Amino acid sequence: MTKDDYPHTRRQQASKDWNPIWAQIAEMDPEFLEAYLVFRSVPHRKGPLPQKVKEFVMIAINAATTHLYGPGVRRHMQNAIREGATREEILEVIQLTTVMGIHSCNLAVPMIDEEFARVGASTNGDGH
Numbered sequence: 434m435t436k437d438d439y440p441h442t443r444r445q446q447a448s449k450d451w452n453p454i455w456a457q458i459a460e461m462d463p464e465f466l467e468a469y470l471v472f473r474s475v476p477h478r479k480g481p482l483p484q485k486v487k488e489f490v491m492i493a494i495n496a497a498t499t500h501l502y503g504p505g506v507r508r509h510m511q512n513a514i515r516e517g518a519t520r521e522e523i524l525e526v527i528q529l530t531t532v533m534g535i536h537s538c539n540l541a542v543p544m545i546d547e548e549f550a551r552v553g554a555s556t557n558g559d560g561h
Contacts, residue, residue, distance in 0.1 A: 492541070
């Protein structure tokens, strides 16, 4: 099979939502990665939730005490910021996630200002 046989992988690589570990998975088992990305893409392509809300959910999942995946938190914070999220909205998502454990705050709160700075967005609540 060629890279042309994996359109979801190519599309995901071109997006700003690429997990670097997926490159290694693509080398080891590109068919598995393609199947995973097809499955993962369904709720991102469809449904009534605005993209910003979907990114909030992904922040919560990645920051959850049972997951604590920093790179995913950062990636989805960046995506949410690009979708217009404010610092206060992202903080509230993290605060809501702490019902599973305070470790969510320990992981994610320091990342808020870092990711607003990385994206070059304002950190105040008015979106400017």
